[in-house]
Amino acid sequence: MSLRLSTVILPVDRWNEGGRAKWQRAEDLGFHAAYTYDHLSWRTFRDGPWFGAVPTLTAAAATTSRLRLGTLVTSPNFRHPVTLAKDLISLDDVSDGRITLGIGAGGIGFDATALGQEPWTPRERADRFAEFVALLDRLLSEDAVTEEGRFYSAVEARNIPGCVQRPRLPFAVAATGPRGLRLAARYGQAWVTTGDPKLYENGTPEQSVEALRGQLARLGEACAEAGRDVAELDKILLTGFTPDRSGPLQSLDAFVDFAGRHRELGFSEIVVHWPVPDSDFAADQKVFERIAMEAAAQLG
Template identity: 50%
Template sequence: MVRVGVVLLPQERWARARARWLRAEELGFDHAWTYDHLAWRDLADEPWFATVPLLAAAAAVTERIGLGTWVASPNFRHPVPFAKDVMGLDDVSGGRFVLGVGAGGEGWDAGVLGPAPTRGVRTRRFAEFLEVLDALLTQPVTDHAGEFYEAHAARMIPGTIARPRPPFVVAANGPRAMALAARYGQGWATYGPVPDDDVAADLAQESWWEGLARMVEGFDEIAAGRTVGRWLNLDGAPRFSLTSAALAVEGVERAAALGFGDVVVHWPRPSGVYGGDERELERFAAELPRLRTLEPAPR
């Protein structure tokens, strides 16, 4: 079965955002996500709310839909207090929380608390971040002394509802991060290859799918038979998935053929990044029952 999720950017006050999160559940999406940034790219000077309280509020008003971060990173988080946040979100949601987590990009978040780390440092930090988070969320007391983090008798009581902990969906595009996804993740998440802006739109779209297929083959080799789910951010492609419902449906079908069991799209914004018509989201949602009958290609 293929499951489909939707990302809602944290840009609206809860008085308005509440209806949208409820609508995501009503439309039948399997999971709903928000970004975990302090600000983001071209939207840095627009309204942008904190991730954890937003997801806690969404968890309190929804009943069925999975909820998660797409994705959290060590750019501004320490694993000890963040593990407490994860435990809280797991509790409020009744075990529905999924931790999407990545190494952190090179954008605004990377340097807001100090000099941005190099790529190599970022990868080592991410490995330790995952190690400590995994330990914190699977045992009541944790001690750790590493290159980037320390934990001294860090307590996680009563622990999470999800056992042994909430699922980790680890974002990874390169081989080192993919190895971490295979080791710690219940899921591997990707936005696919970086699109080539110099290629015509239709050719760029096909080139993206071809590059994604190569990435899947690479992850298959790294995972070496481990059971790790595949999660695709469909909006990593050159064309926004909800330009039309038909394009989004095609994307889910192609993702399933590559072995992805979970696919994520973005709620259309009025303009700019992810700009589109919400009526296309509604039309796409009407196709979800059929899309769930798809079986991801075995890997």
């Protein structure tokens, strides 16, 4: 099975002071896709520069021609399906059909309270996520949508001419629990995981591989329940959150070994963070670029 290599570029640079250059360089290096995080602020970057995902991707679409673009991931924390759908259709048009929407249930980080609300419970996040994905699917596929939901509604919401990609742009659904996996099986063109968060601090790479194997098995069960072949979904691993940490980016050989083990599990796309100096995502830029240019050939 072939393995695609992609990157996630954190929106921390002013566009004219390095931001544009990173997205252009990602295309030059041959990455399959370049994603960005869709947050209002994030973790240790909260007190530094952080730009919006939709404007950043619009600019990236205008300055690249081949690279797929997308979010990893968008959540309901501060988004509404009606306004998000309009932005996504516009993005898909500007990029000429190169947008993938990574979408997840969100968490309890800064986005969860920035609009003044109390953090949602895990159950409410799951309930909202299910309704959010279902309505967004309709909004991106139909010219006019009216729907009254418990959390999200639309009244004659118009989305003409719709997406360039038909019937709509692809969803990459981030999920590990039963309800999220069922959403991925029903609505996803791809599935995203960061591994098992319980293993991040004290787990081993071997335990992480076994945890991922279990997630893939449960995805297969969800697809079977939905009457769908799990092979139809791309399986995306967003790296940087497994016990390996930055180990795979230490050398070309280390990355090829890491990627090969995960390809054998069934992953079709590996996403690595573009290096950010003095952060959890610091890495040698030259090694990173060598991996981008040479790893795919070694992996076959």
